[in-house]
Amino acid sequence: MTDPVAQDPLDQFVALSAILTGVAADKLHPTLDTYGTAREYLAYATANAGAQFAGLMRFYAANSSNPDVGSLVFNNTDPAIAYMAKTVMLMWYLGAWYPPDGLQKYHDNPQPPGPPFLVISADAYTQGWAWRVGQTHPMGYSDWRFGYWHSAPPPLSAFIGA
Amino acid sequence: MDYDVVIVGAGISGALIAKRLGAAGKKVLILEAGIDGQGSYADDLERFYLAQAKVPESPYTPPIVTADASGYQAPSNPSKQAAGRPSTLTLGEANWQDPSQAYLDQQGPLAFASTYERVGGGTMRHWLGTSLRFVPNDFRVKTVYGVEEDWPIGYDELEPWYGEAEAEIGVAADVANQDYLGISFPPDYQYPMPAIPSSLVDQAVTAAMPKVAPIEGIQLEVTNTPAGRNSIPYQDRRVCAGNTNCIPICPIQAKYDPTVTLAAALQFPSVSILYQTVASEIVVDASQQVTAINYLQYTDQNGPATGSGSVSAKLYVIAGHAIETPKLLLMSTNGGLTPNGVANSSGHVGQHLMDHPIYLSWALTESPLFGYRGPLSTAGIESMRDGAFRSKHAAFRIEIGNEGWNFPIGDPYTTTLDFIVGANASGLNKGSKGAFGSSLTGSLNHALTRQFRLGFLMEQSPEDGSRVGLSETWTDSLNLPRPQIHYNLSHYTKMGFVVAKRTADQIYAAMGATQYTKQCTAADMKTDPTVFEVTYDAQGNPAQPGAPGSTTEYFRFYGAGHVVGTYRMGTDKCDSVVDREQRSWDHSNLFLVGSGVFPTVATGNPTLTIAALAIWASETLLADLG
Numbered sequence: 001m002t003d004p005v006a007q008d009p010l011d012q013f014v015a016l017s018a019i020l021t022g023v024a025a026d027k028l029h030p031t032l033d034t035y036g037t038a039r040e041y042l043a044y045a046t047a048n049a050g051a052q053f054a055g056l057m058r059f060y061a062a063n064s065s066n067p068d069v070g071s072l073v074f075n076n077t078d079p080a081i082a083y084m085a086k087t088v089m090l091m092w093y094l095g096a097w098y099p100p101d102g103l104q105k106y107h108d109n110p111q112p113p114g115p116p117f118l119v120i121s122a123d124a125y126t127q128g129w130a131w132r133v134g135q136t137h138p139m140g141y142s143d144w145r146f147g148y149w150h151s152a153p154p155p156l157s158a159f160i161g162a
Numbered sequence: 163m164d165y166d167v168v169i170v171g172a173g174i175s176g177a178l179i180a181k182r183l184g185a186a187g188k189k190v191l192i193l194e195a196g197i198d199g200q201g202s203y204a205d206d207l208e209r210f211y212l213a214q215a216k217v218p219e220s221p222y223t224p225p226i227v228t229a230d231a232s233g234y235q236a237p238s239n240p241s242k243q244a245a246g247r248p249s250t251l252t253l254g255e256a257n258w259q260d261p262s263q264a265y266l267d268q269q270g271p272l273a274f275a276s277t278y279e280r281v282g283g284g285t286m287r288h289w290l291g292t293s294l295r296f297v298p299n300d301f302r303v304k305t306v307y308g309v310e311e312d313w314p315i316g317y318d319e320l321e322p323w324y325g326e327a328e329a330e331i332g333v334a335a336d337v338a339n340q341d342y343l344g345i346s347f348p349p350d351y352q353y354p355m356p357a358i359p360s361s362l363v364d365q366a367v368t369a370a371m372p373k374v375a376p377i378e379g380i381q382l383e384v385t386n387t388p389a390g391r392n393s394i395p396y397q398d399r400r401v402c403a404g405n406t407n408c409i410p411i412c413p414i415q416a417k418y419d420p421t422v423t424l425a426a427a428l429q430f431p432s433v434s435i436l437y438q439t440v441a442s443e444i445v446v447d448a449s450q451q452v453t454a455i456n457y458l459q460y461t462d463q464n465g466p467a468t469g470s471g472s473v474s475a476k477l478y479v480i481a482g483h484a485i486e487t488p489k490l491l492l493m494s495t496n497g498g499l500t501p502n503g504v505a506n507s508s509g510h511v512g513q514h515l516m517d518h519p520i521y522l523s524w525a526l527t528e529s530p531l532f533g534y535r536g537p538l539s540t541a542g543i544e545s546m547r548d549g550a551f552r553s554k555h556a557a558f559r560i561e562i563g564n565e566g567w568n569f570p571i572g573d574p575y576t577t578t579l580d581f582i583v584g585a586n587a588s589g590l591n592k593g594s595k596g597a598f599g600s601s602l603t604g605s606l607n608h609a610l611t612r613q614f615r616l617g618f619l620m621e622q623s624p625e626d627g628s629r630v631g632l633s634e635t636w637t638d639s640l641n642l643p644r645p646q647i648h649y650n651l652s653h654y655t656k657m658g659f660v661v662a663k664r665t666a667d668q669i670y671a672a673m674g675a676t677q678y679t680k681q682c683t684a685a686d687m688k689t690d691p692t693v694f695e696v697t698y699d700a701q702g703n704p705a706q707p708g709a710p711g712s713t714t715e716y717f718r719f720y721g722a723g724h725v726v727g728t729y730r731m732g733t734d735k736c737d738s739v740v741d742r743e744q745r746s747w748d749h750s751n752l753f754l755v756g757s758g759v760f761p762t763v764a765t766g767n768p769t770l771t772i773a774a775l776a777i778w779a780s781e782t783l784l785a786d787l788g
Contacts, residue, residue, distance in 0.1 A: 019598070019599060020598045020599065021598075021599075021602070021603075022598065022599040022600045022601075022602050022603035022604075023603070070598055070599050071598075074596065074598040075596075085598075086582050086583055086596070089582050089598065089602075090578070090579070090582060093578050093582065094574075094575060094578060098579075103583050106579070106583055106585065107583050107584055107585060107596075110583075110585035110586070110587060110594075112587070114575070114576065114579060114587070115579070115583075116234055117214065118214070118232075118233045118234070119211065119212045119213070119214060121212075122208055122211035122212055125211045125212070126211065130574040130575075130578045130606065130610075131534065131574060133603050133606045133607050133610065134533075134534050134566070134574060134606070134607060134610030134611055135532060135607065135610075135611055136406070136532070136533075136534040136535050136610075137405075137406070137534075137535075139216070139405070139406045139407045139534070139565065139568065140207075140210060140211065140405055140406070140407035140411065140413050141211075141405065141407075141413065142403050142404050142405040142406065143403075144403060144404055145403060145404075146393070146401045146402055146403060146404070147359045147404075148404055148535065148536070149359065149361045149362065149404050149532075149535040149536025149537075149540070149564065150359035150360065150361065150362070150536075151362070152362065152530075152532060153532055153535065156603070156607050160603055162600065162603070
């Protein structure tokens with residue numbers, strides 16, 4: 001049904017994303033993926049950071065069987081890999097594109113107003129995981145019902161599946 | 163005579179008056195500077211989702227930002243916009259006085275930090291929904307406490323109109339907990355809808371109240387906030403789903419906004435509206451009657467005037483809000499017949515610009531209280547809105563926020579960046595180490611579920627030095643002058659901040675919460691036009707910095723969006739612009755409505771009082787028309 005050649009990079013991207021974000025792969029990319037967020041982000045990263053993003057994915061593919069691959073990527077001494085990973089994480093968390101070099105500059109000199117970013121799309125904003133990690137929904141996008149705020153939310157695991 | 167009544171401005175006041183007049187079969191034309199706000203709702207929501215800075219003005223037009231070739235958004239140039247308005251993005255040291263970024267010609271010494279909209283539905287497109295009545299003493303502060311000004315009307319006179327306004331807006335509240343500080347209701351009165359349930363944040367603050375020692379002898383109490391937001395279906399609109407986004411835009415219009423009333427008004431065949439039509443002069447004849455309103459029209463929101471016209475009526479209503487209304491009055495010099503502007507024989511047009519400057523504080527609790535859920539605010543502490551202390555310092559209400567640290571530091575963005583990139587702008591990532599995987603989700607969850615904030619809305623006293631005028635050099639694309647603002651806060655108002663801070667400190671201590679409020683310094687005051695200094699002695703009186711026994715503190719204030727006071731009502735035509743009916747002292751067929759008529763900003767969010775006064779004015783207009 002799906003083209004195995006095309007599917008492979010998406011699976012790799014989702015697997016790495018799950019390790020970095022701490023959100024389960026089947027939450028990031030559910031079988032019935034209404035928003036197609038994983039595909040959108042893969043395409044967006046490829047279009048906007050082609051070579052650097054390809055470098056991150058190559059490094060991950062070469063080390064994916066290593067149980068510490070998350071740390072190897074996130075704490076990589078090559079900033080091209082480490083900051084590309086952070087850019088990918090922020091896509092998932094905030095639905096926004098923070099160019100890796102802007103993140104590195106912000107890390108080295110963390111002054112307001114913060115690193116530059118673009119909102120990837122309206123759907124991307126509504127699918128941000130930072131909110132779900134806070135056991136809530138993006139501001140301006142709730143599919144919950146009247147009065148839910150009067151009592152406690154489900155546990156974190158119900159949101160992130162991990 | 164073209165119309166019975168011409169109304170300038172399609173916000174809450176204009177819409178309510180048009181609806182009442184239309185129901186009585188009167189021929190009404192509304193001139194609205196902005197675009198059709200109902201027709202643009204889906205676009206507005208999309209603009210919000212895509213905004214890099216999701217400030218109150220972000221959904222509305224003309225867009226407050228313009229993207230560069232790479233897509234990064236920067237403030238639009240208001241000199242090129244036909245009906246621009248201020249933005250909270252232009253309050254920084256670098257741009258608050260830059261004519262190519264800031265709409266208002268701000269002369270200081272402090273920045274006026276509140277904004278408004280110029281669009282169908284008006285500034286209430288981005289209101290929170292708070293629908294408080296004022297307390298009776300708000301109307302007589304001079305008589306009771308010897309400060310500020312009395313209103314020419316009292317609570318008892320306004321009370322029936324409050325009830326009508328609550329029905330129009332659709333206010334959710336329970337009478338049983340709204341009768342504090344002298345607020346009264348008719349027997350058997352009920353709000354149109356049951357109260358909005360309180361949030362877990364409200365419940366956490368409520369639980370701590372018995373542990374807070376009385377402030378100025380007053381025991382604090384948490385009260386559910388009356389809200390113009392549906393708890394049951396009302397006026398064909400849905401029930402609130404807790405999108406936590408009342409400001410800037412409710413995605414499902416469960417929150418009332420004036421496009422609802424405007425749409426109802428326009429159902430009457432005798433009511434019509436011209437959008438993208440900017441009133442440019444109120445024409446007055448030698449007998450001091452208004453005879454016409456001249457206007458300019460535009461096609462492109464970033465373009466020049468493409469048309470002009472003039473319209474006449476028996477009665478005229480200016481409902482352009484507390485900055486654009488005085489601007490229009492001052493622009494209307496009638497070739498020298500009214501050299502100081504229309505309705506301005508007192509010289510008070512534009513004077514006494516006020517707001518509820520906010521002392522914002524924020525903290526982290528020990529156990530989760532789950533912010534970022536429900537409407538932006540569902541409760542407040544109203545106890546400090548009145549008391550003997552009002553003779554010494556400003557009163558305030560405390561708004562309990564349900565949106566974590568979104569208002570104070572732009573979260574969850576700031577803290578998420580901290581934990582991923584390895585920074586500590588939030589103060590919550592002390593080692594400035596980055597994290598991934600379960601370490602990241604654990605840290606971020608711990609932070610976001612424990613954040614909350616309190617906003618102290620300060621009653622700013624009316625001062626001659628705070629005023630709206632006409633910029634001599636700054637214009638818009640229609641070649642009309644932009645407003646010039648002088649703004650400052652009195653010692654009386656600043657001392658309210660001192661007490662607010664002490665109150666916040668006590669509440670957080672009683673809750674066992676750790677405070678993260680950023681303390682301002684003298685250095686901040688030099689660079690930030692929203693930071694002020696206050697020096698006081700042991701009695702709270704003004705003192706010179708460094709004087710023996712004196713204390714100096716620095717505070718940042720935020721705008722509440724409560725733009726008030728620039729054409730006040732009064733009993734004497736020498737020191738007010740309109741009478742108690744909101745009729746110009748100078749021109750008997752001219753009415754000025756909206757928050758500009760408030761002699762004081764009082765202690766509640768202004769909307770319900772604006773609406774009540776507008777409905778009252780419509781009755782006067784109908785009586786005049788016969």
